Amino acid sequence: MNLSNNNKDTFIKSVFIEEPFNAGWIIEKLMNDLKSELTRRGINVDIGTREDYKNQQIVLHSRSYYYKKIAKAEINSVFMTHIDSLSKEFEMKAVSNDADSIICMSEDQAALMSSLGFKNRVIGINLPHRGGFIKRPKLGIFSACYGDERKNEKWLIDYLKSLNEIQRNSLIISLIGHNWENFALELSKLNISFEIYRYSRTMPGEYEIQKEIISDLDYLLYMGFDGGSMSIYDGIFANINLIISNQCYHKGIKGALLFDDNAEFCSILDDIVLSTST
16 A cells, blocks of 8 residues: 555555544544554554654544644655635645645545645545445345246346455345245355245235335345236335336336346346445
8 A cells, every 4th residue: 555655565554643632523533433444454553642653654644734744654644624715725735745645535625636736645535424334235036936947036146146246245135935045055155145034825924024024125126027026016015116027017117127138137236236336
């Protein structure tokens, strides 16, 4: 990882986050998030005032307008939130002449700063959300699984095989109905997250329980071209997104994502995966 303004790669072992004061603002929360993530990656991280600095390799100055270089550090980097006045622009230009890098809160802001003549390295990062994790969309199939693949179940397996590990972790597959066990084994081989709901057809309330499960889905899939599925009506009733074959009464369902072949089916899934895994 190269964080300096030269061409040498620097292996990060220790980071000191210089915090001139703690106002309990969002900056302090972001710096604690950063410490947790870097620590998880095996990097030693401390947070404190400049008097607490103990020869750590990299210093990240959390408040750009209070920047004062720590000469002993290999790299002095500055986290910048915003510029909202001409005086702050001049101040940050002076900082950029002295610091090894400026970290902005978006790539767009970094490009703007570079266009204004900021020197040394200007880095733009898009801040992640602070909710812990992104909710993965659930893609469900409400049907029995048939050995003759009449409902094109293999399309889903083939599509998942084409994804990389990050993309495979962007989805949860929900299988509702009978005879999905062998299909689930194929998902296991791909390390896909999935769940199976299989209730006895003689159990009282079986159908109502399954409809409750459907209401928790983000998408209901139906890949067959065999006249349509009654489960689509359950999806409509639950007000969830439908990814269904362009046939029969499916054609008249407003808002459904319709496909005519495997390529169109995969294209629809691509949009979902890319919006979650990037």
